[in-house]
Amino acid sequence: MATGRNHRPATRSRGIPEATVARLPLYLRALTALSERSVPTVSSEELAAAAGVNSAKLRKDFSYLGSYGTRGVGYDVEYLVYQISRELGLTQDWPVAIVGIGNLGAALANYGGFASRGFRVAALIDADPAMAGTPVAGIPVQHADDLDRIISENGVSIGVITTPPGAAQQVCDRLVAAGVTSILNFAPTVLSVPDGVDVRKVDLSIELQILAFHEQRKAGEDTAADSAPDPAAPPVRATTTSRKGPDGDMPAVMPA
Amino acid sequence: MATGRNHRPATRSRGIPEATVARLPLYLRALTALSERSVPTVSSEELAAAAGVNSAKLRKDFSYLGSYGTRGVGYDVEYLVYQISRELGLTQDWPVAIVGIGNLGAALANYGGFASRGFRVAALIDADPAMAGTPVAGIPVQHADDLDRIISENGVSIGVITTPPGAAQQVCDRLVAAGVTSILNFAPTVLSVPDGVDVRKVDLSIELQILAFHEQRKAGEDTAADSAPDPAAPPVRATTTSRKGPDGDMPAVMPA
């Protein structure tokens, strides 16, 4: 999901569990940092600490890739960087198109970490004719009318959607029609796509709401064990029936 | 979350599974849309379709909150909007501070969906003195020196980190010291925090790498069953030992 996942069922891809795939980039980042410090080998314990996971999980993850460690010693950093990069498909270049060049789209276009590892911003696309030609992050914005051609000519297979929610599904459909088979969606919209197309979503609002849930619980622990009914007036249900809430419940008709 | 989660162990919070909590915002969004269209009731099937999940999962999720439906009829939209909002803690106001007002920080500050539901950008903080006072999205940027005071005065308990990776841990420490107990981290860094502090991370780079993994697999299916060794020269391992890769393996010493 970032985050939650609008994604294929969690079957294994060539024997590698989805959860493991999601952690490989984490390991890769930690290993890259070690590599830059010219550290030759690393133990599962050390690497796990750097990646923020526990060592048993890391070893299990690596075991799906093959036996790349040396017992009694650890893992060869450079070798592992290469193996994970290869497994993730980062030894090749991935041209990416960003559709919707508002604040967020522009921020992503300018994001440095983007290009650093296998990805390259090949095109910026927006529906506003006034933006056409204007360079953002050194890349000229092209008009959405040419979306199909732009995708084809650049061999784009990964699209990033940063449009307003109302436009997201339509943009998605056009991207898919043009040949895009992986989509990273920043719009707060549930996208429907044909089989064979992967969608991952990043949603700031959802992340905040999850944090708010836990935050509320923390606050509740300080006071009484059960939270008092909320002061805000709740809507009254259409039918007046007894309701069974776990706790902090309220009567069907709320007194003002 | 988005993606992968640097998070507390997946124990249940007041009986509500973490996976369910992560979906509640999705249901809430779909319900809000129905509410705006003045739809009075909705079945689990319909709502599930709108939220992009299956109906059995939705019913199970709702069962953790209580018995809020009516058999043979469905769920009262307004009532459910309120119950989920309350469960997520959105009936109260959450002041949020954004630290690091670069492209991304500014984009988030301008993001409309932010304020719409319970959250309010209470402060923008940056380490660059030149930015101090400059308004972004109508909110003046304040200097990081005053971070502690700003957090306290505004009662901020949720912090958003959009700094460069090198500054993220330090900013995190200062936020936590000032009383922040929930952090949304956009920096590609593993944050370490004391118990009781929640961290969620959003990482564009990780999401893209996961997509690339699957994209590579799709491409591989078209050609031969096993992927040919990558043309790029792999690093040679320090020790020359037989390696056991699942397939597409390469000899310890790669011929040019």
Added chain:
DNA sequence: TGTTGTGAAGCGGTTCACAGCA
């Protein structure tokens, strides 16, 4: 009749604990 609510089965992932090996 139509839809919810939920035991129970199934499944994927995590953790444990130790055998295997440099």
Added chain:
DNA sequence: TGCTGTGAACCGCTTCACAACA
């Protein structure tokens, strides 16, 4: 001796299938 690799136990989530009931 020390660290990896992994079977097995465990755990939480998903899915199934149907009883409960407005």
